[in-house]
Amino acid sequence: MGNVLLQYATVLMLAIFVGIEIIAKVPSILHTPLMSGSNAIHGVILVGSMLILGGATTNLQEILGFLAVILATLNVVGGFVVTDRMLEMFKPKAKPAAKKEEVAQ
Amino acid sequence: MSRETLIDLLYLFSATTFVLALKGLGSPKHARKGNMLAAFGMLVAIVSTFFKYVDGHKLYHVPLMLLGMFIGLIVAVPVARFVKMTAMPQLVAIFNGVGGGAASLVSITEFVHIKSTHPATYVTLEVLLGVLIGTVSFSGSAIAFAKLQELMTGRPITYPGQQVINGIVGLASVVIIVTILVTASEPLLWVLLALAFVLGVIFVLPIGGADVPVLISLLNAFTGLAVAASGFTLGSNLLIVAGTLVGASGILLTRLMSKAMGRSLANVLFSAFGSNVTASGATDRADGRSVRSGTPEDIAILLGFASRVVFVPGYGLAVSQGQHVLRELAEVLEEKGIEVYYGIHPVAGRMPGHMNVLLAEANVPYEQLVEMDEANSELQTADVCLVVGANDTVNPAATDDKTSPIYGMPIIHADLAENVVFLKRSMRPGFAGIENELLYNPKTTLVFGDAKDTLTKMVAAVKAN
Numbered sequence A: 001m002g003n004v005l006l007q008y009a010t011v012l013m014l015a016i017f018v019g020i021e022i023i024a025k026v027p028s029i030l031h032t033p034l035m036s037g038s039n040a041i042h043g044v045i046l047v048g049s050m051l052i053l054g055g056a057t058t059n060l061q062e063i064l065g066f067l068a069v070i071l072a073t074l075n076v077v078g079g080f081v082v083t084d085r086m087l088e089m090f091k092p093k094a095k096p097a098a099k100k101e102e103v104a105q
Numbered sequence B: 001m002s003r004e005t006l007i008d009l010l011y012l013f014s015a016t017t018f019v020l021a022l023k024g025l026g027s028p029k030h031a032r033k034g035n036m037l038a039a040f041g042m043l044v045a046i047v048s049t050f051f052k053y054v055d056g057h058k059l060y061h062v063p064l065m066l067l068g069m070f071i072g073l074i075v076a077v078p079v080a081r082f083v084k085m086t087a088m089p090q091l092v093a094i095f096n097g098v099g100g101g102a103a104s105l106v107s108i109t110e111f112v113h114i115k116s117t118h119p120a121t122y123v124t125l126e127v128l129l130g131v132l133i134g135t136v137s138f139s140g141s142a143i144a145f146a147k148l149q150e151l152m153t154g155r156p157i158t159y160p161g162q163q164v165i166n167g168i169v170g171l172a173s174v175v176i177i178v179t180i181l182v183t184a185s186e187p188l189l190w191v192l193l194a195l196a197f198v199l200g201v202i203f204v205l206p207i208g209g210a211d212v213p214v215l216i217s218l219l220n221a222f223t224g225l226a227v228a229a230s231g232f233t234l235g236s237n238l239l240i241v242a243g244t245l246v247g248a249s250g251i252l253l254t255r256l257m258s259k260a261m262g263r264s265l266a267n268v269l270f271s272a273f274g275s276n277v278t279a280s281g282a283t284d285r286a287d288g289r290s291v292r293s294g295t296p297e298d299i300a301i302l303l304g305f306a307s308r309v310v311f312v313p314g315y316g317l318a319v320s321q322g323q324h325v326l327r328e329l330a331e332v333l334e335e336k337g338i339e340v341y342y343g344i345h346p347v348a349g350r351m352p353g354h355m356n357v358l359l360a361e362a363n364v365p366y367e368q369l370v371e372m373d374e375a376n377s378e379l380q381t382a383d384v385c386l387v388v389g390a391n392d393t394v395n396p397a398a399t400d401d402k403t404s405p406i407y408g409m410p411i412i413h414a415d416l417a418e419n420v421v422f423l424k425r426s427m428r429p430g431f432a433g434i435e436n437e438l439l440y441n442p443k444t445t446l447v448f449g450d451a452k453d454t455l456t457k458m459v460a461a462v463k464a465n
Helices: A004-020 A026-055 A059-088 A095-104 B003-024 B032-047 B062-080 B084-115 B119-147 B164-185 B186-204 B209-234 B236-260 B265-270 B277-284 B298-303 B315-319 B323-335 B356-363 B374-378 B451-464
Strands: B308-313 B337-346 B370-373 B386-390 B419-425 B444-448
Touching: A004 B003, A004 B236, A004 B386, A026 A059, A026 B003, A026 B032, A026 B084, A026 B209, A026 B236, A026 B356, A026 B386, A059 B032, A059 B337, A059 B370, A095 B084, B003 B032, B003 B236, B062 B084, B084 B119, B084 B186, B084 B209, B084 B315, B084 B356, B119 B186, B119 B209, B119 B298, B164 B186, B164 B386, B186 B451, B209 B236, B209 B265, B236 B265, B298 B386, B298 B419, B298 B451, B308 B323, B308 B356, B308 B374, B315 B323, B315 B451, B323 B337, B323 B451, B337 B356, B337 B374, B370 B374, B419 B451
Parallel strands: B308 B337, B308 B386, B337 B370, B386 B419, B419 B444
Antiparallel strands: none
């Protein structure tokens, strides 16, 4: 076990605590958007998929990498768009202001 | 500063945006900005990756990569944009599933890639865990999607020896992982892949439709963990941080969700909830107890004499697309000086918070939406409780009947109101498949039919009075 692994393990442990801490007080009405938002964030596997395809040296690796890129892109794009669409509904209470925004768009 | 350092710094920036985004998603005020921030961070990470070197060379196959992204983009945007809001849960399921599939593919490819270099045991273990968890998430999400989309029955699917079979498949996966660790056999990897696929399917089959959202949240956390595992293999802090964040927060969120239904996570996953109750429900009904039914016009008169009304909307409302008409009804009642509230159960709809989204879409004022506890105190002085397309969330069996599978679930006490009105399609039990005693309560009036039609008639009748 090298020092690198130890470093990754440290990052892992800290990320676990951060992940638990930051959502501990979420109101239940936001559970669905939160789930959807974190769904988009694990779409970061697209970065991994790019590295795999970018390093592919055989046909098999190339095919698998290409598929991974497609699936991961679906995850990222779909995840963020769906979340945004859900959150669009939680507009601030001041209605006239919200209407103005719509016009601006 | 070297190229690699710069890219790593940009990755660090992305990881920071992800943390801030999750934090922002916890408050209604900052949620949307948080999501945008994460999307920006993601874009930065993806663009930076194009400039990365793998094994000392620039990325191969960049055109193919762009093509893959383009395909993903033109499929995902319209689907995510235009699918109906009621179908939101299955959409989250499917986008989660493809993420798990991608994580699994990354791990498989990495195994094929590094096998010849005789990697350390722990590296192989990370790869195999990535394959196992990612694939379970993929096939599990696919079944969850099929259940919610009603491509298959939403009822739990059970068969004799189910737990034993699941246990055996799970154990077999572990055995295969250990064998691969020892022998580095590639054919066995494909066996593991197949087993993981089956495991995902049989894990989800016994889970009833009403519990599927909790399951999606769990599978979402799984995908996060699979991503973290591939982060270890690829040596990417970004993937480790993002994947672990999602994994840890996802597991906590899953527990919060099951708590909102008054059940433990283990109970949600392993009890095949709602599989046996239809039978007992049927015998209950066979005793021929009568219910009182009324016309929309009767209810309009009842509402006209009320001074305080609480609406309890459920998934049935969303299915009939009646949210706008319900808001209209609230408006005409308010014009008559009647107070109107919407009592929202935490798991109304198909996911926690789903109903809030659907009502907000129909421009229902935020201040009229009250959460369960507040709704219960309003109901004590309410004249009419109008239950529209909800059932399980107002079922008194949750507090009265210790034998009921939903016993212990917090409910909206519709029966506290002077009068209870149910708008229902039929006498069929709700999503959880449990008979509702409240329907036979003398206080209760039932109006059968499509919720939207009934509401439209009621609006006209209230206006005419």
